[in-house]
Amino acid sequence: MTQPSQTGAEKDAYAARLGFESFLALFENSTPVPSDDGRTWRAAALPGGKWAVWNEQELETGQRFTSREDAVGSVSGGEA
Numbered sequence: 828m829t830q831p832s833q834t835g836a837e838k839d840a841y842a843a844r845l846g847f848e849s850f851l852a853l854f855e856n857s858t859p860v861p862s863d864d865g866r867t868w869r870a871a872a873l874p875g876g877k878w879a880v881w882n883e884q885e886l887e888t889g890q891r892f893t894s895r896e897d898a899v900g901s902v903s904g905g906e907a
């Protein structure tokens with residue numbers, strides 16, 4: 828079952844929780860990550876030096892990581 832898309836306000840609120848001005852700013856500062864689960868994940872360097880991985884379908888804040896490699900490894904089986 829497909830989840831409904833989030834509104835622009837929900838996306839902006841999610842980006843704000845990660846420390847970005849807007850969802851567009853989060854998206855532009857993110858790079859695609861290969862994943863083992865078939866979803867499209869993105870890695871973003873967060874203000875303050877931490878990293879996060881996220882996907883647009885689930886918009887969960889989730890874990891923060893100390894490196895891009897750790898963040899990417901959490902969804903890609905260790906392939907950075």
